């Protein structure tokens with residue numbers, strides 16, 4: 001490439017990456033796969049290195065973060081990072097109380113804390129020195145973000161005093177206070193940079209930013225609320241947190257001992273009104289049993305501890321006018337009505353659109369055009385309409401005439417029995433469905449081909465591919481003919497397609513996008529039927545004989561193979577060398593979810609026989625032993641379990657789980 005051409009490519013890449021960053025960090029929209037983003041960024045960095053005279057401090061190479069999980073080392077947590085049960089109802093807090101009363105013979109006390117709304121972090125200290133900071137990740141494995149965390153001034157790199165354990169972890173929430181957030185946005189606005197949408201996403205995004213100096217410039221802060229380790233100084237969570245403050249941690253001063261749920265409720269009510277005056281965001285209250293010994297006795301389910309719960313405050317609501325409704329056609333042909341609203345400010349962001357879910361939802365709330373609707377933002381990014389203000393209804397209010405034809409291809413919509421959504425049945429001819437199926441096919445958990453949504457769109461629109469199998473017949477020259485593709489990126493795409501031929505059969509089966517065949521179902525069927533031909537020939541009876549496969553899934557599979565277009569896709573995949581039968585040792589298909597943990601099974605069970613449970617433990621990487629010892633991690637208890645076993649686990653503080661808890665552990 002000539003220098004001039006390189007420079008114009010640099011400009012192009014800078015603009016493109018800036019656009020993707022804005023979409024991702026501010027609007028929470030991913031227009032490209034992480035893979036493609038990284039390739040573009042790498043191309044930019046290479047070209048900038050070759051052209052140092054073209055340096056620009058505001059180039060995306062100088063400031064971008066990336067949520068690309070490939071950039072940070074993944075490490076297992078020493079102790080799983082569980083989430084908390086949550087409730088919006090005070091009645092459920094009384095259920096929490098009754099369970100504690102039943103399971104704990106002695107007195108206990110609660111500790112109430114604020115539930116900070118940021119990004120959780122686990123900090124490891126060895127001999128008083130911060131040695132590791134991991135994000136939550138999936139709770140078992142997190143991203144090592146130590147270098148970034150070290151830039152947060154309120155996190156001590158070296159502890160004060162000497163009375164801390166040699167090794168322990170402390171967990172907390174990284175957040176951005178309102179002042180810092182507003183100030184940061186003011187500066188960005190003045191510099192012509194896009195403003196951040198809200199403190200929580202900005203805190204989480206900052207943690208995953210590659211350039212540490214950028215992280216250092218963000219007003220991040222960290223509250224610590226949970227200590228974990230083998231030799232903690234006190235049996236009281238409260239006391240440990242007070243000690244942690246002496247060691248230099250920022251432990252919130254808002255923390256209260258409560259003797260019963262009535263006192264807890266007083267704390268909740270106080271902070272539900274007072275939270276508006278706090279200088280940072282909270283989204284609820286966390287209630288914990290104080291004694292670590294009692295915490296251990298209560299144990300945990302696969303996802304959350306039984307010794308803690310959280311009460312979530314109701315999300316903020318605003319009222320605005322419903323202007324019109326658009327209908328989006330998804331990958332599977334499912335229709336989602338989306339409301340266009342009169343723009344309104346809600347929890348720091350301007351809301352213009354909201355999901356209406358389906359026609360039932362519209363009927364249930366009796367939503368009409370030009371009505372004033374209440375919009376709420378929960379945990380999810382897209383806000384939803386939760387109610388309407390009938391008092392403000394005028395003669396302009398107009399009933400919604402739900403569409404009957406697909407807005408993309410004109411096919412008559414159908415509604416399957418028992419399903420809330422309407423579908424466009426033209427799955428092989430409706431453009432967004434074709435593109436969507438290809439996007440699903442190439443996604444990371446399926447064939448893992450590195451191509452962006454825009455690339456798929458261009459390939460389809462230029463008539464280069466009509467279905468996912470056509471990808472395997474693309475040439476480099478085809479790709480070079482598309483906008484934005486140069487020699488290197490075209491090579492990368494072709495190589496990535498080639499590499500996908502090694503993807504094992506169960507993922508190929510998932511990639512096909514057969515209705516109701518998700519990742520787990522695909523694994524089960526691949527294991528059982530072994531080849532695509534066997535699956536194609538299988539009858540409903542044969543399919544439903546497979547454990548966990550019901551009529552609905554079976555009919556999804558049968559319908560898929562009834563369609564000639566799909567048969568042609570399979571034929572093309574066969575020719576191209578994609579894996580269409582099972583190769584590996586079947587047990588490798590199961591993830592190592594139980595991670596070597598030892599289980600003792602006792603009693604009788606509802607869903608599985610004891611032998612089936614034993615097999616599942618082994619398949620998912622656990623161990624099964626006959627008798628309880630200090631090495632046992634869980635007692636998997638069914639009905640009619642002997643009292644001596646229960647006594648023994650209690651003595652050894654071994655958590656007791658039931659069949660449901662176990663299924664959650666492997667199915668998570």
Ligand code: IVH
Nearest residue numbers: 082083084113114115116120225226286305
């Ligand atoms: S305790 C095993 N305390 O809420 C429980 N968590 O939904 C350990 N959070 O992942 C967590 N404020 O990120 C705890 N005062 C607080 C908290 C808190 C916010 C977050 C945390 C956790 C999530 C659970």
